[in-house]
Each structure stands twice: as C-alpha cells, then as structure tokens.
Amino acid sequence: MYSSIITGAVHGIDSYLMRVETDISNGLPSFNMVGFMSGEMREAGERVRVALKNLGIHMPPQRITVNLSPAGIPKRGMVVDLPVSVGLLVCLGYIPDGAVNNVLVAGELGLNGEIRPVNGILSIVMEAKANGISTCLVPDGNLKEGALVHGIRVVGVRTLAELVNYLKKTPKERDRFLPPAEVDADQLLGQTPNKGYPDLSQVHGQIQAKKVLEIAAAGFHNVLMSGPPGAGKSMLARCLPGIMPPLTKEEALEITKIYSAAGLLPEDTALITERPFLSPHHSVTRAVLIGGGNIPAPGLITLAHLGVLFLDEISEYKANELNSLREPLENQEIIIRRLTGAYRYPARPLLVAAANPCPCGYYPDMNRCTCTPKEVLKYQKRISGPFIDRIDFRVHVGRVGSDELQGSGHSESSETVRIRVMEAIERQKRRFSGTPFHYNSDMTPDAVEHFCPLNSLLTEKMRIVYDQLGMSVRSYHKCLKMARTIADLNGREMILERDLMMAVGFRLQEYNEEEKTSGREFSSDKKIVPASRRHSIEEELS
C-alpha cells in the first residue's frame, strides 16, 4: 500500500514542490518520518494520528513510513500535516487512488481535524501553477492569498472531513461542493484606503528636506537626514510612503510573497497593498537586519523590500550591523549561504537614515552646541564611510522658525507631491522598458552613460567638478543618476545644468575637508602621527 501526494515547501521566498510518500507494510507497528525535517515537522505524525482518530479512523497496527522528497533539503513548518494525513487515507482506501492526481495539498492540522493556515501559500501556489498542477487544496485561512494566482483551481478547506468529502467527489461535483476562489489583485490595489501615514502638509517648513524626499521617492534614492533633536526627522521619514507611488501588481505580489513566506501576512489578507515602513530599534542585531537562522528567515531589509527602511539614530547602530547592509544595498538582494544551500531574498528598500550631527545635537550652531570639535568628529565618524558613500542625499533638517511653525503658509499635501512623483516614475518606466531597471538609482554605470546624456557644456562642467573635488567614480555616477531623477520630476528628458548642479550640491559635503576635520584646515596626505614620535622619550629611557 503506497501513495504519493504533492505538496510544496518554502525555500527563501520561493517554493519547490515536495512529494509526501506514504507506505504501509507489515512489521512491528511504528510510524516513521524521514526526509531531513525539523522537530516541529516531525511532530506531524502525532497530530495526524489523533486527528484521524477523532475522525473515526484508527491507524492500523502496521509499519508506516513517510518520506519527504527531495530528501536533501532541510525542511521546517507545519505544511506537511495535511498531505501526510491524505497520504495515509489514500493508503487505507478512504480516498480513491486517482482522486489526488495533479492535486497539491498543504496545511496544518489541529487535533480535532481542523485545518489551520501555514506560511508561504502564495509562493507554493505560484510554483504549483508553473508545474502544471490543476488543483491546490489550501487552508481556508490562506485561501485569499492563494487565490491571487489565476489559471489554477485554488480551494480552501476548513476541516479534514471536508477535505475527504471533497476528494471523494467527481471533478464535476467538486466545484459545486467547494467552488474555487479567485481574487483580483488590481481591484484590491484600486481601493487604496488612507494608510494612516502623516501627510507632508503637516510638516512645517523644511522646504529642502521635503524636496529631497520627493526626489528620493521618485528615483528610489537613499537619504540621510541630520539635524537637532525634535526638528521632525522621524516625522518626515514617516511621510515618505505617502508620497511614494502606489504599488504595482507585480510589486504587491512580490511583497506579499515575502510576507507570506515569513508568516507575517495577517490572516484573511489577500494582498499587501501598502509599501512597508519599518523602523527598527538601533540595538537590532545583524541576523534580524539582513536575515538569519539555521534555515534563514528574511531580515528587515527584505521585509522592507520596495518600501522604506528607516534607521533612526543611525550613529547609535553598531558598525558591524551597518556594514552588513553594504552589499545588499548595492546588489538589491541578499544571499544567505548555509551548508545545505543558499537562500536568496530580494532586498530593495528605500533607506532613510536619521542622525544628530553631534552628541548634543546642535552643531554647527556654535551658540548652542557644547561639543568640542573632537567630539563632533568622533560622533560623525561613527557612521562608517563606505556606508555613507551609499547614501545619495544628505540633508539637514533644521529647527523650524516660529513663523513657519505657527503660520498657515502654503504647504503641499502628500497627494500633490505624489502626482509629480508618479509622473516621474512613468517617465522612467518608458525609458527603462526592455531593461532590467525600474528606477533611476538601479542604473549600472554603462546604463548611466546611455540614459543620462550630457551636452558638451555640461560634460565640461562635470569634468571640472570631478577633478576639482577629486570625486570617486561611484559619486560621479550617483550625481548623474540623481540629476536624472531631478530632470524626470521636472518633466524633462534632457538633463539641464540646474538639475546637475543641484545633484552635485548634495554631494559636496563629503569633499568638504574643513568641516569634517575642524582644526585641520589644510589637508594633506600625511595625517597620522607616527607612533614612534608620540612617546619617543620612553624608548630612549628604556
């Protein structure tokens, strides 16, 4: 007596199809599960035995073996409860043999036979469709996310009894018994409720910071905001999702897939329709930030994919944690390797960081700042240079004047800004059709040369800037990408001088040696005092 049931398992955010093979043969009564599985998955046997008993079916006193194939991949989760029980029922003859052909079954089982939701149904159903499976039987609680996939029959089941009844029926009767569900993603995205983000018009003043956020939203550029405490850095960051364009269907599906695989999709939610906004505490560990664990779970950088990752008080983060973000920010994905394989997670958040400029927070206002130049320098050095290099815009969020605070002054709403942003994105979409890029900041160096043409005058200007500042090539390309977005926002295909100069203006600071080193007005190559000279006298005495 042998049966084989198809189910799926999550690997990273993608899934693979798995076979649950069940065999009942004579021998000492036992229930063995094999196939490289974790503890909670192995417990499926006990759950299945009790659930079947409560259904009135007793396990035969025989040798039962369940194998999960492919057996080489480590597996975890409760997804095999249901396929194991279906496999047994097929072996025992309660379900006809042919009823499970081309059917995928997934779900967790309660002792009373109730079927409970599991992680990663969306990507499992996607994989099933790609492999030509005709029917997916999923827990009712996961039905909506599974139903996002069209062209495959997705059916939600509530109890084991219901599932058995379903499989006993002929294909024609089945659809009448439990009709397959379909959810329209576009329709869900169309009904955009108010997300509860603060509106940009609630932020007083801060013209420059607002403009920078607009550009950042339009081209997916990373931003570092610095300023005194209480000036509105966090508030501005929270406004950002409200001015970013609404999610496209592909983006929403990708985010939903991540959240579904991580088990973070709220029950009865079909689709994540808003851009994620994550703001971890600065004590966060590296594993939480980029993903980790024996079988790696996605990190915050993945959970904020296509949304906003807001790192407040960035100077308080440990250097290790920040540095671990460097490669993912560059590659837009993170690959976590374990002995048993590599797990790939997409990681394309819009990074917004906020910091105080010095320990007391008021530098460069020398009337209020009480820090010594050394302290300021030390504080600013806490954020590693290579990390800063990956930031496009560095903007100051200063103290708001009283007239700005109390005056009713014209302030644009998030919706107005968003319309401009969407136009700029539309422009990028047209430009990048047929290329792997989505946003201006995605461009590779050769793409920059192709998509950011400069006329001879601007080329000359940029040459002077490059030489005069001793810019890095990365910075040079960043300038062009930023200028590209600024031009897009202004509705221009041609990059003008003002676009380019604005972009350059935001990158001048890193070349501003004077401020970074305070007392060291004239910089030269030699900067470190040889250790030998510091205490030469000691050596001579000894």
Add this chain to the structure above:
Amino acid sequence: MKERAINPYALWLSSIRGVGNHTIKTLLETASCAEEVYHMTDDEINKCLDGKLKRRGDAAGKALSICFAQKMDPVEEAEKLRQRGIGFVSIEEDFFPQRLRGIPDCPYGIYFVRELVPDDVPSVAIVGARNCSSYGREQARVFAEKLALNGISVVSGMARGVDGIAGRAAANAGGRSYAVLGCGVDVVYPEENGELYDILKERGGLISEYPPGTKPQTKLFPRRNRLISGLADLVLVIESRRRSGTVITVDSALEQGRDIFALPGRVSDALSDGCNFLISQGAGIACTPETVIEHFYGVSENGTDMFEQKRKERNLRREDLSGMEKVLFDVLGCGEIMEPDFLIGRMESILGKHVDMEEFMACMTGLQMKGLAAEVGSCHYKGIG
C-alpha cells in the same frame, strides 16, 4: 640659522627634576653661572638655598637632587640633545630671546627645534578658542596669512582651533610661524596637529620651557601661555569666551606690557564675548589684518581705507556671477552660517518671485565651486570673502 653650541651646564641645571625657575634663580644669586653650581658641594648648595625658598626644609631636598644630578655628564647630555635636533638656550646666553628677558617669571632656559623667534622682526601672537566657530576659523586663517606675508612672525600654541589654524596658515603662506608648547618639544600634542608639528619642524619653530619628553599636563598649559605673549610684541585674540585659557594669555600679556588686539564679533555670540569685552576695555580693534600690520609699519599709502578695498574686491568677484548667483551671494554675506530655507526666503523677497529648490541648489553649487561659499555641517552654508 647657524647652530649655536649648547651651554652644557645650563642645560644640566634646567633639566634637574624638582628644580625649577625659582630655585635656579636663588642659586644664581650666589653662584655666578651654572657651571659653578655643578661644582658646588651639598653643604654649599644648602647654604645658598636655606631660608630663601617658599617652604622651609625644601632646601635640603633640592640640594640632594642637585648633588645626585652631578653624577650626570653635562657635555654628553648636551651632545645627545644636539643629535636629536633639539636646541637649548639659557638666560646666560646672549641669544636668549630679548623679549623674554623682561617678563616676570622668565624661564631660565628654553628648548627649541629649528629656531627661536627672531628679536629683530615684529612678532604677533594669535590666540583664541579651541572650540572655535566657522567665523573664527576663517579669520584666524586670513589674519595669520596676511601677517606672515608681511614679514611678521606668528606665535601660537599649536592647540586645537584658532592656534593651530593660525600657525598652519602662517607656515603655509611661507612666513615665520612658531609654536610654544605645553609639553616637551619632541611630544606631539594634540595628536591631530601632528601634521602642523611636522611643518613647523621643517619650516617654523617649536619652543618649550619643559625638558624634552615632558608629557602634556593641564597644569603646564597656563604657564605656557605667558611665553606665547612674552615672545610676541602684540597679542591678537581671534575668538574667546569670557573665561578661558585665552584670557590667561591676555592677562599675562598685560602684565608683560604687550599690546592687545581683538577681533570683534557679534554681541550675541558666546564665542565672541571675550573679544568684545577686551575691546570695551580698550583693546585694539582688529577689523582687518592691515590694522595690525599698520600698528608695526605705520599707515600704508594705498591702504587708507581697508573696508573700501575689501568691498572692491568683493564686487570684482561678484562680476563673474550669473544673475541668480549674485542675489544669493548678496544674501549669504560673509561668515554667518545660514540654512537653505532661510536663504530661499530672502532670495524670494528680493526677487519677488518663487525660487525653486533646484535653482537654489544650482546657484549654491556654483558659488561653492567658485570658492565663494562653503557648506558647514550638512546643508548649512556660509559666504567666503
């Protein structure tokens, strides 16, 4: 400067631990020179010192350390010092800085690297806050540069902030730049001024009254300040709070009869409090470097109105700018740090029309690339010129 032989006995006397200026002076009231002290016996020294020191009973201890030190070979020590490129001069020598001879509590000997402040050239001490503002930094540089170019020696303390900036600017302008240290001349302090230390070693001079190897100690710095003012004809205060090390320098300068000039600042700036107070007390007002230069060389012919000349220079630089840049240049003024929102508001009220962030940033970048403005901190700007 040609190398002069070190008086080994003077060096020996001044390098004895526990024997300071006061003791040496007392000894030399009896003995005629350091060499004589070297050959004195314990009893003789005791007799010289007895009853003349601040605390009774000190004499025996001092005599003991002096006798103990007699075991050293002064000539050998002097040779060691010479090999390390460190010079020493005592008050007994005729090339001891004349300016120092007159001051109260004049050191018996001073150590130096390369050269001493020449007596026949006017000398200005530039001092100020360590934690100075952008304005102070800028002015320290401008003053030091101009003074150095006019052949005036610049003396400073190689501290963080104003001192270091002035010393460096003077040396880089090719002028005479000297630093008086509060530690041994072979010790780099503060560390970030290591580069300046190297420059002064090559092209300027390092001076200290403490033996080589003395580590920086808080108690040494206020005493060092009297040498800074002592080695100068005039003390220029760039930026100072009401209570600070700079005030100590000014006090000793007054005691030594040096002229004081102060750079005026805004009354609301805590960092200019000290300067403004000095001015109210009658210090010279250093509006331009020329004011200080004229103090030494008399009024120059073409420099009658320095402000006029400054304005002309500014207008000349303004000529090359685009229309919008001109407005921003005027709004920025000079020295004061401003935020972009404020600047845009001012530009809008002058132009009477809306100014885009792009336009503003483009102008700002233009000015920065031309060296007429600079970014301070992140996205704060100041005018230069």
